Amino acid sequence: MSVAMLRYRWSLFFGTFLALLLGVAVLSGSLSLWAAAQPRVPDALAGAPIIVAAPRFDPPEGGFPTYRPWSDAELDRLTTALAAVPGIAAAVPDRPFYVQRLVDGAPVGDPRDSLHSGRTWAGAEAQHHALRAGAAPARDGDVVVDAALGVPVGATLPVVTAAGPATWTVTGTTDRPGFYVADATAAALSGGARFIALSLTPRADASDVAARLPAVLGELGGVLTGDARGAAEPERDRGTRWIGAQLIIATVFVGTFVAIFVVASTCAFAVSQRRRELALLRAVGATPGQVRRLLLGEALLVALAAGVPGALLGAALAPLLRGPFIATGLEPTGFEVGFTWWAPAVALAVGLVVAVLGVWLSARRAGKVPPLDALRVAAAEPRPMTLSRWLTGGALLLLGAGLAGLLPSSTAEQKPTLVLVSAMVLLVAAALLAPVIVVPVVRLVTWPARRGATGLLVREGARVSARRVAGTAAPVLAAVGFAVLLVGTYQTANEAVGIEDTAKIPELAVAARSDASPGLSEAATQAQPGRSELPSTVYLASGRPVDATGTKVDGLTAAPSLGWTAGDTVPLRFADGVVLPVPVAAVSSDLAEDSVQLPRDLVRTHDPAALTDVVHLAGDFVPSPGAERMTSRRYVEREAAEEGDLIQLFLTVLLGISVGYTALAVANTLLMATNARRPEFLTLSRAGATTGQTARVVVSEALLAVLVGSMLGLAVAVPALFEARAGLQDEIGAAVTLVMPWGTLAAVVGACGVLAAVAAALPLRRGTARPSPMV
Structure with missing residues (x-):
């Protein structure tokens, strides 16, 4: 049936x-x-059936695992022991590093890929990457490049690394992307190794070899095979x-x-x-x-x-x-x-x-x-609300209000989630209770037009068909609520970011990385007169990573959250794997949580791959590869815009889905409703109404439903938007201007209104509602 x-x-x-x-x-x-x-699995390691990973640390609060680097002594001991395992042909440490080709003094290529585009040729050979022409790199300054670059063997190749500009000699070409250098060059330009790629002898079984490795590695590493090798992907x-x-x-x-x-x-x-x-x-x-x-x-x-x-x-x-x-x-x-x-x-x-x-x-x-x-x-709806709808709508209303009530006592990290969840619950509650709210809202909105014929028909028709109006208003309610809440929160947060970040950069001008570069090399940084910070990572004895900044300090300055006091001596493992006992000179609440400051020279010595983000100029800008002069405000805006572009994409996709479904629901509801009202339109025709007058009544009712849905959506979203602003103010400790997304609101409501009018009038124009003598 x-x-x-x-x-x-x-x-x-x-x-x-x-x-x-x-x-x-x-x-x-x-x-x-x-x-x-x-x-x-990174392309450079895809040919290795087994990868040995350095000791792993899993954050207790969740998130990405990290692998602390081996020291050179640990690495030598491991590679020697691994090479002696039956079935292993070679054990080659993976040492990726930053390098970009320079064309007319400017870096070219994808800045994201450039962070790990430098590799050792020994690693490429171990995975059976063959030379297309020329010879392997034998000394510092030699390089094998992708033949697609069009650089012939024997030619010089200007590049920039974390150390600064250099000119390399192309000794060979291959069919693989990247820059392949001698082991000593890679060791000088990269941080410590975290992965070792193993190649096997022809008859060796990968599972058998992997089973033997834990006894060899001990606490110095773990074994990755199959899909688990994806852990070696760059962070x-x-x-x-x-x-x-x-x-x-x-x-x-x-x-x-x-x-x-x-x-x-x-x-x-x-x-x-x-x-x-x-x-x-x-x-x-x-x-x-x-x-x-x-x-x-x-x-x-x-x-x-x-x-x-x-x-x-x-x-x-x-x-x-x-x-x-x-x-x-x-x-x-x-x-x-x-x-x-x-x-x-x-x-x-x-x-x-x-x-x-x-x-x-x-x-x-x-x-x-x-x-x-x-x-x-009768076409009237005697009971637009059922008991189950009352109970469900009321329960969701109480739940949404309860979640909103938790906001004042929640943390800054919890507030965005609470705001979104409570708003979504309240949107559903408003949709369920819409038939109750429709009648008083309709009376209020149509009060000025109550004496005209069209206004009276719209007013009374909506009053006796509250469920029909609510059915059209519900999807509009969801679209308007989502649009105002998401876009308003994003735009308000942008204001907050501008307030917070600009306060951190009082200088008038900075030297920052260009859009084509992931950061400033050491040579570019040192050429600029001014203050800079060198970002890096150090590791505690537990393997836990801690954000480190190299700056002009005499000793270790720690954040209070680390639990150290001045005079303590803590062992720190640096990016090259070297472990040093470092005395704590001071503890400062000005530092970010779980972070430290160290002398810049110490950080650079142990992290040759680190790149500087920005130099706060105290003099004239010196042109350097990958560096660009800009105002501090422009720098903040650009950094925020990179995140903002992604967030804007998120909003576009989410609003596209929401508004698209709204359009579908509104059109479908109104088409069904108009088709089902043929007897009603026949009565209007017999009472003397023209087709134009009937169309005005139908379109007015549709626009009224859109207006009601918009008002209900705003009633839920605007208070949530105020709560979101309060959370941002608590987080940055400064006043934040609430940004109401009037343009987005007008676009969403306007689109819903146009669609509703067309969907309501279309059956009339097609003749489905045209009176017929046989009806």
């Missing part, structure tokens, strides 16, 4: 079909991207993947939430439109359980019909996003998207669950339709 009803009433299910098709496609594509965004690439994963997760979360929201509101309205039809079924003997099973069966059939093509569509379109994800910095170079069988399968299963959840409450209510409702003639 469900199949027959779908054929007969297909127009009622078209909106649900489209919502599920798009939702499953978004979910399938997002899961495919998420699967591809998992850590991958910055891992962080980039994490950013991309957050967008994917947010897309899945918001897309699923809005899909359930839209499907539920669409199904609820469709069931209310079919109330008389369902009453007829009850009158001819259908039980409440049969009616519920009918509606659930219809939903599952629609979900299958929409989910299968949606799942395949999303999986097919996901690879097209590879380029944009890399270009926007959401994924590192080398990101590839393939077909993952479980992604469309999970998306299809979620689509089925969303369909069932969306129709469940409506099906329960439909099963209770009295058979006598088949005789009902």
Whole structure:
């Protein structure tokens, strides 16, 4: 019977079909991207079946694991012991370092990839990378380069490294990207090694060799095989993947939430439109359980019909996003998207669950339709609110208010999550309680037009059809609420970042890295007159990493959170793996949590790969490769803009999903409502109303529903926005201006209004509501 009803009433299910098709496609594509965004083995180590990793530290609060570097003595001992293990042909430390080619004195190439584009040729040989021409690098200044660069063997190659500009001689070319140098050159330009690539003899079994290694390594390392070798991916690439994963997760979360929201509101309205039809079924003997099973069966059939093509569509379109994800910095170079069988399968299963959840409450209510409702003639809704809707809406209202009440006592890190979750709960509560709120709001809004014929019809029609108005207002409510909250919070946070960061940079001019460079070399930094800080990392005895800054101090200055006192001596492992006992000269609350300051020369000695971010000028700027002069304000804005571009992309995707679903729900609801009101329009025609007057009534009602939804969305989002601002003020300790996103609000409301007007008037223009003598 469900199949027959779908054929007969297909127009009622078209909106649900489209919502599920798009939702499953978004979910399938997002899961495919998420699967591809998992850590991958770096190309330079992909040929090694086994990788030995340095001792690992897992943060107790969660986050990325870190690997503290080996010292040269530890590394020599390990490589000697590993080379003696049966089945191992070579054990080569991985020593990536920063290098960029200079063209006309300026660095070229991807600045992100350049941080680890330098490698040892010994490592490349161990993984069977062959020379295309020339010879291997034998001494300092020799390099093997990618043949695609077009630099012939014997030519000189200007480059810049963390030490500064240099001129290398090309001794050979290969088919692999990167710059390959002698071991001594790599050791001088890189930090300490954290991974050792093992190549095996021809007949060796990787699993057998891996099983022997723990006894050899002891506490000095662990074994990585298979997909676990992705842990050797550079930390910055891992962080980039994490950013991309957050967008994917947010897309899945918001897309699923809005899909359930839209499907539920669409199904609820469709069931209310079919109330008389369902009453007829009850009158001819259908039980409440049969009616519920009918509606659930219809939903599952629609979900299958929409989910299968949606799942395949999303999986097919996901690879097209590879380029944009890399270009926007959401994924590192080398990101590839393939077909993952479980992604469309999970998306299809979620689509089925969303369909069932969306129709469940409506099906329960439909099963209770009295058979006598088949005789009902009046179009009024005597009971727009059911007991379950009252209870659910009230419970969510209390829950959202309770979460908002926790904000004053929460930490700065907890507040953004609490604000978002409480706002989402309150949005759902407002949608459930909308039929109650619609009548007083409609009376208030239509009060000035109550004496005109059109105003009176709109006013009274909305009053007696509160559920219809609420069905149109609910998706608008969600779109407006999301838009105001997300965009408003982002723009307000931007103001806060500007206030906080500018206060840290009192100088009028700075020398900063150019857009083509990841940082300033030591030569470029030393050439500038002014103050600079050299970022690095040191490791405690437990392996825990601590942010370190090399600056003009005489000894170690520590943050109070580390628990040290002046006069203590602490053993610190530096970036090159060397462990030194360092006395604590001072403890300062001005430092960031869990950070230290060290003499700059000490940091540079033990971290030859470190790059400086900015020099605060105290004199004239000296042109240097990779350096650019700018004002302090411009520097702050640029650094914030890099994060802002990613956040803006997040907002665009999330709002696109939200507004897209809203458009679908509004159009579907109004098309169904207008088609179902043919008898009402016939009565208006017989009473003397023209087609234009009828169209004005229908369009006015649609715009009224959009206005009501916008007002409810603002009622939830604006208080949440004030709470978000309060959290930012607590975090930075300064007043923050609340930014109301008027442009976004106008665009969302305007788009909803135009769409609602077109969807309401379209059936009239097509003639579906045109009176007919035979009606």
